[in-house]
């Protein structure tokens with residue numbers, strides 16, 4: 001391939017540079033630690049669903065640093081990147097904690113594949129919902145049985161569907177509380193935290209992926225594109241959720 005062809009390639013998203021001082025991110029982290037400790041004190045059994053992406057690594061690190069009694073799990077959908085699978089083990093080793101892998105029921109996956117085909121989610125919204133239902137929603141419901149609160153790494157800035165995200169919301173579907181402890185964080189603050197505290201970073205973030213999900217439904221984005229443009233890129237902006245966070 002010629003150098004001119006290479007130079008014509010659009011630049012991919014890159015981990016943003018930031019101007020946030022160590023003191024400023026330390027102060028922000030302290031607020032986060034207090035938030036997590038308060039949540040853990042106010043509930044009996046709090047669980048955090050991590051995707052291993054940047055925001056979720058901030059929350060993971062803060063859980064460990066704060067000592068808040070919050071357990072970790074991840075939705076092992078069966079369609080994750082190999083890098084995500086390896087990152088889960090790396091996090092366990094780095095922090096000395098267990099991350100529960102919650103897998104879908106084989107019968108649910110088989111029923112989806114029989115009806116729509118393995119990658120049928122590209123064809124219709126209905127099939128995409130069915131796949132996320134089998135591989136994510138049902139396992140999430142299972143993972144939250146017995147919990148009275150759960151956490152996410154969602155931020156307001158991430159998407160039009162998240163612009164009014166609060167710290168605490170009621171998860172009416174499951175009858176428990178749901179917290180978004182990074183709700184008001186900026187992208188720059190997330191990266192400042194990760195870099196300042198030497199937190200493990202998912203390798204796909206170095207390959208143009210600002211957001212991490214299932215392999216067939218996530219791709220790298222170009223510089224300047226919306227940070228969730230690589231998630232279900234064939235869908236409209238307002239339908240770029242998998243149902244995990246639908247009220």
Ligand code: SF4
Nearest residue numbers: 121131132135214217
């Ligand atoms: S993100 Fe894609 S592969 Fe993963 S559960 Fe949803 S539709 Fe299926």
